[in-house]
Amino acid sequence: MEYISTRNKEKVFSFRDVFLKGLAPDGGLFVPKKIPFFTSKELTNYKSFSYNELAIEIILKFCKNEFNKEDIKEIINKSYKDFRVKNVVEIKKIGNLNLLELFHGPTLAFKDIAMQVIGNMYEIILKRNNSKINIVVATSGDTGAAAISAIKDRSNIKIFVLHPENKITEVQRKFMTTVNSNNVFNIAVASNFDDCQNFVKSMFADKKFSTSINMSGVNSINWARIMAQIIYYFYSYFKVSKNGEKINFSVPTGNFGDIYAGYIAKKMGLPIDKLIIATNSNDILKRAIKSGIYKPLKVQHTVSPSMDIQVASNFERLIFDAYSNDSDKVLKLMGNLDKHGEFKLEKNILEKIKDSFFSASITEKETKDIIKETYKNYEVLIDPHTAVAIGAAKKFKLKNKTVVLSTAHSAKFFDVVLSETKIKPELPKNLKTILVKQEKFEKLPNELKKIKSYIFDRSG
């Protein structure tokens, strides 16, 4: 398996390059040169697999040059041994929708599912190469916690997490700041998520800086995250589709990472009909799918903060695919985005995208009402991101079965869930202590220079 950049399809990279660099040197995103395809016969074989067995089969396809099957087996089993349910995820029926609960990992968000795998992959790769790295990552709330949980207490690796000060929930923050580990550094930046993400991008782009600290990234642009997220589309498909019929997925979307994993699953042969892009009022993707114009606006703060994003980085991967791997075209469009703050997709390309994607944006009121109604009708507490995905699914007349990705535990969004349902969502027992533990984080101003020197001075 070889990888290429969305901005240059000629130069090939190994899985290890892709894994450690995160972003391609030309600023593009890494994608597999060729996506593996399963015949329907092969799919039938996988039907009875446990989550871990399925993960081993699928992940191996993407990183055979780096890991053998025993390695992957060890990585997967280690990654999921502490999840609170046996098969990593669980499926619940609410009315005619199937809720795919992805939040049974250590930090109560779907990001744990990929991040734990990444933590264990780092360990093996760094040991084999006898090297050290510093991870720098921006978070809109959940990435940071999942990354810290996966990296804490490991040797040869430090992690620096930038979060927008006061723009994540208290529980989200405490998951990050109460981890008492020497290799973990939390930075509260007086700004929003897009600025934090741009700082990380600039640090990567500054070759002198990024090389000097051997910088690595685990943001949702890291291919390994996408790869690990493909698994639960397969797993839930086998549980929900009874006769091999096509099903839909509704996915709460910020960076277009999770839903892009669903698109890859579809390209791998999984019978998926529509992928529903569910956004909050940060509706850049909905606007792009409707008009073809991709144009970031100002970030709105919502009750689903992990999607308060206007630059949906992974969308570049979809565009690359829609333009049949024409990296020159992608380079041009991204140039337009840099220069003019927007780009436009051609009509035939947009049509192609619409074959696989629907999109809807859900208002704050709708989100809250859905939290309330879901509790009233089914006695299920859902978090606001899941509510956005339910709301989006309900906007369409869907004839196929539909799986809604439930991306976070309700207790992570305590205030809004309590105010809508009058029920206090409870953290799982073993996590309750984070509420009373001492917090540790540094507040820094919205200045790249200060953040860089903070990181440089503490890098390992």
Ligand SMILES: *Cc1c(COP(=O)(O)O)cnc(C)c1O
């Ligand atoms: C990160 C996150 C999302 C959005 O995922 P993307 O991969 O950025 O599209 C949705 N819900 C929750 C709870 C998240 O943490």
